[in-house]
Amino acid sequence: MASVAINMDENSIRGDHIASSMIDSELHECVRQGNIDDFKSRVQTHSAENLVTPCGNTLLHVAVSYGSDKIIAYLTEECPSLITTQNSQKDTVLHLAAREGKDSYAIKSLVESNPSVLRMTNEKGNTPLHDAVIKGKKKLSIFLASTDPEVAYYNNKYGRSPLYLAVEKGNKKGILDDLLKSGASIPIKIEDGDALPKGKSPVHAAIERRDKDILVKIEKEKPELLRLSEKELGNSLHYASSIGFLEGVQFLLQKFQEGAYERDSEGNYPIHLACKSHSVDVVKEYLDKFPYPKEFLNNKGQNILHVAAENGKHRVVRYILAHQKSTLVKPLLNATDKDGNTPLHLAACYGQPLASFLLLLDNRVDRLIVNNKNSTPYDLAAEISRRAEEEYAKTDEMTAVERKQIDSKNSIPADEIKGKEADTNKIGGDYFGVVISLAILYFHACPKKSLFERFPVIKRPRPLRGEEMKSLLGNLLVAAVLVAGVTFAGAIQLPQLRDQRHELNSTSRNSSHENLLYGYLFLDLGALSTSLVAALMLLWATFNYPKFQIPAVVLSTAMVCLAIVMMFGAFFCSVKIALLGSHGGFLAVTIIVVAVMFFLYLASLVFPWIIPLSVNQILLQVVLHYYYYIYFFLFDYSKWWLTHKLYDLKTKFSCY
Structure with missing residues (x-):
């Protein structure tokens, strides 16, 4: 107590x-x-x-x-x-x-009485001048900047100096003009080192705003600011090029041309970033100033066409290929980087179908050139596609717990991922783009090999696990029972179809009705019998020795598919019976044609089950190449072609 x-x-x-x-x-x-x-x-x-x-x-x-x-x-x-x-x-x-x-x-x-208070910072790292600029207090900002000009370049915790904030505010109330006229020189030495180079450059803020007037003000009062660079964004030309700011690039090339010869942290020149920005006008500006693009190679040994093709910037690719100076472009087409990859290799590897197609349309591009690993563009795209399929199969085979554990172990920081993006051994781009690019290369740049060499046979899938097998057996059993139920209901309708014969007067019609009735009976009973056998086989597999489950699944799947086709054939016969005596000739022909086409389509789906696995896989891959190639022309290329035709017409009429 x-x-x-x-x-x-x-x-x-x-x-x-x-x-x-x-x-x-x-x-x-x-x-x-x-x-x-x-x-x-x-x-x-x-x-x-x-x-x-x-x-x-x-x-x-x-x-x-x-x-x-x-x-x-x-x-x-x-x-x-x-x-x-x-x-x-x-x-x-x-x-x-x-x-x-x-x-x-x-x-x-x-x-x-105590000037040191000007440099004191709060929790955000702001000095009093920071806060005055943020709030737009012009008079106090002028007083503070004139008392201690160097504070205008001090960075807060977010890397922003009062000068940067004034630019970001768009020279609100003319505060930027007053800060630029302060007598401080840069870089400024403080306790932690150089203040401004470690923070955000006010020039980059002006570029982000796409404000050329502010760039002119900065160049007039503090031209040395144009030469500052940031770790992530590079120098001012790098940043202006990366966002496609044409006026800014033109101005900086006049006032800071030496910046065009500097590399950023990733080893790219500004002209490379212009190719990444999809801005043809900026690329044109660089080529007018520097008519020797083959001399600009990044740290991977890539020229501007490599960069444009890898990033799928098809407008830039089109402009470079169609450049009026062929001697300027020709050295870029088949140039190789440090890995021996040409622009076509990179476009194929990173799943850029439009860039790949534009390169293939140019006869100057070598379609069968090999890289350091002796792979053609088609070989590289095929390898990337195969690895993507294997990775998908591996993740699909895993249980949810296993997949979560793998994802947690394979979590890679963003800075490490950036360094691995260009590795062609990894899967680049999206998988859908890769398979479309592969289809395009199959028709335009495929080496002369046999089908078995082009499409190596995939091994048989491993046996499914217990729960997965039970799920598959259950799904097939449901399908088999449904088909059996539908065909049994069709057999009940047989008396009605037979009674229809007495309503027909013509002898030829009566004969046709008889033949169609027998066909209907044969197909309906065949579908019913086949589906029932499949259902019984699946039931037997469910309660018997596990080794019987795999052949049971294979056989029952084929039988269910066959039953579905026969069921549709019976439906076709019943439709023909219904059309006998009809006077709508065009309608009858249309219905018959549609039904026949659909029947053939169903039969084509069943056909792979009765041919060898190796032939089936090769046939499927060839068919998929045709599918993706047609898809590319219908959706991607047609839209791109129409857009550029309209743009060319607009440019042509604007010249008059």
Whole structure:
């Protein structure tokens, strides 16, 4: 009990201490009204340095927030330590003054009495000048920048300097003009090293805004800013090229042309980033300035056509291939990078069908050239497609728990993924683009090999696990029972079809009706019998030795497919019977043609079950190549062709 009493005493003492250090309401009211006489009489009974509000604001903070100049002057003289005191958000009194826009004589005197407050930062890393620029307080921003010009280049925790923020705000109220006219030189040395090069360049902010006027202002007042670079974005030309900012690129090539010869952190020149941006006008600007594109190779040994093809920038690919100076383009077409890959290799590997097709249309492109691994573009695309199928099969075979464990183990940081994107041993691009590119290469750049060499036979799939096999058996059993039910219902309709014969008068019609009736009976009973046998076989497999399940699944699947085809044949006979005596000749012909075509389609689906597995796989892959090739022309190429034709017509008429 004694210990409890002691704790209560300690808590009460601590509470009394906190209460005595808080600014009371009467003192707060004196500051708000600016009553200096009452404030002096009341503050003398307290320790002014220790008085705070709940959020840690001192009396000087409160006086600044209310603009009480007399009290500010008094506290600055009597308690100078309050000038640099920070509240719970690490704001000094000057931070509050900057956000409130207080630029009175008392505030200026405060700064002059202790200039170090200009460089103090709050929790966000903002100096008072940061806050003044963010809030658009022009007068105070001018005063702070003129008092300590170097602060204009200090970065906060987000890498933004007051100069960067002024650009980001679009030179609101002309604050940028005043900051640029400050006398500070760059780079500025501070305790942590160079301030601006480690942060965000104000030139990059102007480029992001696509504001050429701000670029002109910066170049006029601080031309050295154009040469600053960022780790992720490169120099100003890199960034302007990457976003396709044509006016910015033109201006920077005039004022900062040496930037075109610098590589970024990934080893690309600005002209390479222009090819990635899909901006043909920017690429044209570079080729006009530097008519020797073969000299610009990134750290992978790739030229501009490599980059455009790899990233699927088909507009850029089209422009380069159609360039009027063939001597300028020709060295790029079949050039190889460090891995021996040509632009066609990269377009095929990364699943860029339009870029692949445009390259294949150019007769100057070598379609059978091999890379360092002796692979043609077709071989490389086929290998990537095969690996994608294997990865899909592996993940499909895994249980949910196993897949989750693999995903957690294979989580790779983003910076590591960037370095692996160009590895052609990995699967590049999306799988759908890869298979379309492979189909295009199959028809235009396939080496002369036999079908078995082009399409190696895939091994038989491994046996399914217990639960998977049970699920498959159940699905097939449902299908077999459904077919049996439908065909049994069709057999019940047989008397009605037989009675229809008596309604026909013609002998030829009667003979046709008889033949169709027998055909209907044969197909319907065949489908019923086949589906019932399949159902019984599946039931037997469910309760018998597991080794019987695999042949049971294979046989029953083929039988169910055959039953479905026979069921449709019976339906076709019943339709023919219904059309006998009909006077709608065109309708009858249409129905018969559609039915025959659909029947042949069903038969083609059943046909692979009765041919060898190896032939079936090869046939399927050839058919898929035709499918994807037709799909490409119907959707991708036709849309691209129409878009560019309209663009060319628009350009042609705009010239007149």
